[in-house]
Amino acid sequence: MAALLTAYSSDYSRDMVNDRSAPAADEAAWIRQAQQADAQAFERLYRLHVGRVYGICLRMTGNVSEAEDCTQDAFIQAWTKLKKFRGDSAFATWLHRIAVNSVLGRMRKSKRERERIQVVADVAPPTLETGDSGELRDLSEAVQRLPQGARHVFVLHAVYGYSHDETGDMLGIASGTSKAQLHRARRLLADQLQEQGFSE
Amino acid sequence: MTDRNDDNLLQAASRLTTDISPERDLWPGIARAMETPQRAWWTPMLAQAAAVVLLVGGSSAVTYIAVKQPAPPVAQIAPELAFEQVSFGTGYELGDEFVKARHALIAELEVELKRLAPTSRAEVAANITVVQDAIYEINAALEQDPNNTLLQQQLLSAYREELTLLRRVGGLTRNIMMRNDI
Numbered sequence: 001m002a003a004l005l006t007a008y009s010s011d012y013s014r015d016m017v018n019d020r021s022a023p024a025a026d027e028a029a030w031i032r033q034a035q036q037a038d039a040q041a042f043e044r045l046y047r048l049h050v051g052r053v054y055g056i057c058l059r060m061t062g063n064v065s066e067a068e069d070c071t072q073d074a075f076i077q078a079w080t081k082l083k084k085f086r087g088d089s090a091f092a093t094w095l096h097r098i099a100v101n102s103v104l105g106r107m108r109k110s111k112r113e114r115e116r117i118q119v120v121a122d123v124a125p126p127t128l129e130t131g132d133s134g135e136l137r138d139l140s141e142a143v144q145r146l147p148q149g150a151r152h153v154f155v156l157h158a159v160y161g162y163s164h165d166e167t168g169d170m171l172g173i174a175s176g177t178s179k180a181q182l183h184r185a186r187r188l189l190a191d192q193l194q195e196q197g198f199s200e
Numbered sequence: 201m202t203d204r205n206d207d208n209l210l211q212a213a214s215r216l217t218t219d220i221s222p223e224r225d226l227w228p229g230i231a232r233a234m235e236t237p238q239r240a241w242w243t244p245m246l247a248q249a250a251a252v253v254l255l256v257g258g259s260s261a262v263t264y265i266a267v268k269q270p271a272p273p274v275a276q277i278a279p280e281l282a283f284e285q286v287s288f289g290t291g292y293e294l295g296d297e298f299v300k301a302r303h304a305l306i307a308e309l310e311v312e313l314k315r316l317a318p319t320s321r322a323e324v325a326a327n328i329t330v331v332q333d334a335i336y337e338i339n340a341a342l343e344q345d346p347n348n349t350l351l352q353q354q355l356l357s358a359y360r361e362e363l364t365l366l367r368r369v370g371g372l373t374r375n376i377m378m379r380n381d382i
Contacts, residue, residue, distance in 0.1 A: 039234060042234070047227075050221075051218075051220055052218055054222045055219055055220040058220055064223065072226050072229050075226075076230055076233045079230075079234050129223065130220055131217040135212065136216055136217075139209075139213065139216065140216055140217075143213075154213065159214070159216050159218060160218055161214065193209075
């Protein structure tokens with residue numbers, strides 16, 4: 001990681017910038033530096049976390065363009081709010097919460113989500129490049145067909161591993177509602193996947 | 201962090217890819233935004249509020265003046281200066297015909313103002329300034345937020361107020377301005 005620090009430049013290779021193995025000490029140092037308006041340190045944090053942030057945005061929105069916008073918006077907001085980060089939660093959790101807020105904010109503003117849901121009732125959704133293969137790809141596509149509320153809960157709870165309390169907190173819903181939405185998502189997914197031989 | 205069930209579906213879900221690389225590098229856009237000073241969220245709202253206050257104040261003052269002051273002899277402007285369906289064009293620029301008519305009315309205003317008593321003349325001039333300040337403020341706000349429908353409507357209203365004022369004081373024009381003229 002020391003090599004990464006010394007070799008750092010804004011155009012270093014994607015392999016290097018996607019290094020997810022930064023020790024916690026490095027991340028903590030980058031956070032401190034970024035809080036002092038060090039843009040390069042913040043870029044390191046971006047490189048470290050962009051995959052999961054983009055993953056959350058992509059799975060929640062089901063749309064590459066919106067996921068890119070939400071990801072950028074989340075990191076811009078994180079930059080402006082970084083001084084308020086006190087480390088009460090993990091930096092990733094704090095960042096994911098901002099990303100979820102960005103997604104929800106955009107969806108509230110946009111009618112595209114409603115139109116998209118309407119469209120998928122009749123037309124198969126575009127396949128998202130999520131990196132899943134085989135049965136997991138079928139499941140990933142089935143998740144994209146879920147209604148918004150159920151999809152958001154399923155993504156945060158079942159895919160990203162947040163508890164119902166955390167999921168509810170992020171989405172602004174009660175923990176019980178999160179559980180109900182998960183139950184609904186599982187039922188809908190089971191129905192969808194039944195024909196494809198995927199057993200619950 | 202998790203309280204997930206361990207049934208097959210949830211197990212499979214937990215194996216879905218969580219770390220997905222965007223198809224393009226999003227950092228340059230973020231870096232650009234980081235370099236741009238953040239504009240306070242209230243700036244456009246404050247500009248809108250100021251514009252509304254100016255418009256309402258100006259409109260009320262104009263009405264007050266119009267009621268208080270006996271109507272001066274009205275000079276008809278040349279028919280060729282009448283305009284319809286003016287267009288503000290790209291970037292809220294006024295259309296040529298609109299500009300011509302506006303200039304003619306303002307020129308007429310200079311003549312008519314001289315007929316007024318000094319006190320009334322000062323009041324009218326002050327109120328024209330109020331309305332024109334509102335136009336300036338709204339245009340400034342539109343530069344920051346060009347697609348703001350409320351501001352567009354306010355700009356249209358401000359021009360209407362200005363024309364109403366000019367018409368009341370100096371002359372008569374036939375104008376039809378519509379929301380979609382902007």
